């Protein structure tokens with residue numbers, strides 16, 4: 059049996075019922091987070107919770123209860139579902155109310171959460187193929203909202219091209235992936251889009267920037283173009299589900315020699331090292 063979180067209650071999945079007038083269902087009026095679980099424990103939890111609070115503030119959405127209680131409930135959920143390696147997903151909507159666009163006076167926000175197993179091994183050695191897609195999303199991509207249609211359409215396009223991720227661009231400028239952040243490496247120097255309103259500031263992105271600093275790899279958070287992308291020595295994406303993932307093809311064109319590059323591999327190894335330490339410290 060699998061269990062879900064429904065407000066502050068953990069219940070069997072079949073018993074979770076959301077009203078048809080829930081604003082998440084009708085308007086996509088809500089936010090979410092996805093947190094990696096290694097060795098049964100949530101990784102980079104504080105950064106995820108900080109982003110959650112920021113998303114809520116930006117949308118003037120009340121969290122139904124505080125972060126400490128939420129953390130406690132999510133830990134219980136992971137334990138009850140016996141998840142060792144996985145991803146916790148939860149969302150908060152503005153609640154249920156007769157359908158009108160402006161905020162309802164009284165609807166309390168609704169939180170639902172679940173956790174699934176995830177295999178972290180993935181194809182980190184061989185890397186992934188990607189497709190380019192125009193970034194048609196709104197101008198507040200920094201908020202982790204349930205409105206993901208621009209991302210969904212781009213990902214579907216990539217899927218139909220036989221690739222695993224869409225790299226989005228606004229005109230000449232690369233923004234991010236459909237569900238990841240994009241980095242390029244040129245002369246051992248790392249470049250990624252600044253964390254402004256055009257991208258989601260990924261928690262993996264933030265952690266990789268920290269790892270780069272520790273490893274003495276120089277970084278510029280600056281806009282880069284499609285030309286920069288195609289002439290890069292290395293390209294990789296970061297996300298909770300993919301960690302640090304090499305990109306070996308873009309629209310059928312091979313990136314450099316078609317293999318994971320040195321800087322990408324160094325960052326990937328550093329990431330794995332941190333996770334190994336995290337698991338060890340959680341056990342002891």
Ligand code: PMP
Nearest residue numbers: 237238239258260261262297298
């Ligand atoms: N950008 C977008 C659009 C995403 O959906 C995601 C993953 N949710 C990311 C970046 C990566 O964020 P994170 O590292 O926090 O998973």
